[in-house]
Amino acid sequence: MTKLSVMLLAATAILSACGSNNNNNGNANTGDKTAASNAPSAAAADTKKEVSFTIGYAAGDPATKQAIANTVKAFMAANPNVKIKDLSETTSAAYLDWLKTKDAVGEFPDLVEMRDTEVFADAGKIVELPTDLLDLFDNPPQVEGKVWNAPLSVNVPQGIIYSKKAYSDAGITELPKTYDEFLAIQEKLKSGGITPLVVGGKDIFHMGFWVNKFLIDDVYSKDPDWNSKRTAKTVSFTDANVVQAMTDFKDLFKNYVDKGWLSTGDNQTASILVSGKAAQLYSGTWMFSQIKEADPNFDFGFYAIPDREGKVNVIGLPSPAGWSLSAEAAKDADKTQAIKDFIRYFFAPEQYSPYLASVNAIPSTKEKVTYETGEQMKIALDLIADPNVTKSLAINNWWGDNQIPPQFRNWYYKLLQDLVVNDEDVASYMKQADTEYDAQVKANQQ
Incomplete structure (x- = not known):
C-alpha cells in the first residue's frame, strides 16, 4: 500500500x-x-x-x-x-x-x-x-x-482494469504502447479462450466509457472546442476523425466484447471480471474497491490505453x-x-x-x-500529474459554448448501441447524429 x-x-x-x-x-x-x-x-x-x-x-x-x-x-x-x-x-x-x-x-x-x-x-x-x-x-x-x-x-481517468492471471496465461508480458498493440493483446486473449472485455451496456452511462475513449483520442485531444464548432455547423459527425473514432468503437465491440454486453448491468461487471469470465473491464477508479470487495485476492492491474500514435489521453479536466x-x-x-x-x-x-x-x-x-x-490508484494519480498526458472531458461534460443539447448524449449512446447490434454503416449513422444534434439545438433555442 x-x-x-x-x-x-x-x-x-x-x-x-x-x-x-x-x-x-x-x-x-x-x-x-x-x-x-x-x-x-x-x-x-x-x-x-x-x-x-x-x-x-x-x-x-x-x-x-x-x-x-x-x-x-x-x-x-x-x-x-x-x-x-x-x-x-x-x-x-x-x-x-x-x-x-x-x-x-x-x-x-x-x-x-x-x-x-x-x-x-x-x-x-x-x-x-x-x-x-x-x-x-x-x-x-x-x-x-x-x-x-x-x-x-x-x-479521474478511466482505463483498462485487467486480470494479471489472464494476461500471464495469454503470454502477455508488456503493456501496450500504441492502440494497435492493445488490439494485439485482445487477439491473444481471444485466442486463449477467454472473453477479452466485459461491458455493462444495460446502463446507458456505462456506454460512455468506451465512446469517450475514442472521441477523446480522435477529436477532443486535438480540438477541445469541437462541440461548439458542431453547434455552429463548422464540423460534422461525418468528418473523418469522428467516423474513425466510431469505427474503432464498433470494431472493438464486434470483435472483443462479451456478447451479452447489452443485457449486462454496470454493477455486474466486477463479478464477471473476478470470476474469470472476462479478462478486462474499461472503467474508472471507483471500480477498484468493488473489485476488491468481490474478491479480495483478485490480482489486477490498471493502465490507460494509448492512441495509435502512442499518446495517452484521459478524462481529467x-x-x-x-x-x-x-x-x-x-x-x-x-x-x-x-x-x-x-x-x-x-x-x-x-x-x-x-x-x-x-x-x-x-x-x-x-x-x-x-x-x-493501492498500486492501481497510484497509476491513476500519476496519469493526472503527468504533463505529457492530455486531459479532456466526456462529450456531455463540457460547458459554456461547448455544452451539447442535454438529451443528445443518451440519444447518441443508444444510436451507437444500434450501430453495433445491427452491424450498420458508421458514416450513415453519423449523418443521423448530425440531423438529431441540429434538431435538438434548434428545439433548445425555442
Whole structure:
C-alpha cells in the first residue's frame, strides 16, 4: 500500500506520495484547522430547531452510493435535529431523466448532485453555492461566471482494469504502447479462450466509457472546442476523425466484447471480471474497491490505453458538477443552514477521507486530505500529474459554448448501441447524429 497525499490547486491535481508503515485505516491527518470545526456538535444540535431536507444523487455506482449513504447516516447521528431523506436514483435510467421526473412530480431534491449544471441553472432550479462555502475549494469551475457546485471530487481517468492471471496465461508480458498493440493483446486473449472485455451496456452511462475513449483520442485531444464548432455547423459527425473514432468503437465491440454486453448491468461487471469470465473491464477508479470487495485476492492491474500514435489521453479536466442547493430549499433559512452544515461535514477530512478511499477519488478541497490507496490508484494519480498526458472531458461534460443539447448524449449512446447490434454503416449513422444534434439545438433555442 502507498500513502498518498493529494490536493487540488488551481483546478490541477498536485500530488505527493510518501511511504507509510503505519496503520491508520484511511483516517485523515486533520491538522489544527479543518472544515469539521465549522460543523455543529451533537450537544449543540440538541438545542437546535428540528429541520429536514431531501438529498438526491446518482446511484449507478454501488461504491459511491454506499459512501454517500454512510456520510448521511453519520451526519444525522451527530446532528439529531436534522433528518435527511435519501432520494437517490435507483434505476438504470439516465440520471438527467431521473432528475427531470423528480422535478415534474414536485420531488426535486433540496440538495442534489448536479451533473448538468447549466441546464438546471438556466431553468432556475438551483442557486449559486453559498459564498461561505467557497473557501472549501480552490477555483472550482464556473458556469456563466458563477459557482453552482461543491465538487464531490476531481474527474479521474478511466482505463483498462485487467486480470494479471489472464494476461500471464495469454503470454502477455508488456503493456501496450500504441492502440494497435492493445488490439494485439485482445487477439491473444481471444485466442486463449477467454472473453477479452466485459461491458455493462444495460446502463446507458456505462456506454460512455468506451465512446469517450475514442472521441477523446480522435477529436477532443486535438480540438477541445469541437462541440461548439458542431453547434455552429463548422464540423460534422461525418468528418473523418469522428467516423474513425466510431469505427474503432464498433470494431472493438464486434470483435472483443462479451456478447451479452447489452443485457449486462454496470454493477455486474466486477463479478464477471473476478470470476474469470472476462479478462478486462474499461472503467474508472471507483471500480477498484468493488473489485476488491468481490474478491479480495483478485490480482489486477490498471493502465490507460494509448492512441495509435502512442499518446495517452484521459478524462481529467475539472467540470462543473457536485452538490447544489435547490432554489426552493434556498427559500428556507433553516433548511439552507442544515444543508450548509452537511456540506461542511461531508468535506471535513474525517468524513471526506473515507469517502475518497471507498471510491478511489481525487479530492476537490483546498485542504490537504490523506488516505490509503493501492498500486492501481497510484497509476491513476500519476496519469493526472503527468504533463505529457492530455486531459479532456466526456462529450456531455463540457460547458459554456461547448455544452451539447442535454438529451443528445443518451440519444447518441443508444444510436451507437444500434450501430453495433445491427452491424450498420458508421458514416450513415453519423449523418443521423448530425440531423438529431441540429434538431435538438434548434428545439433548445425555442
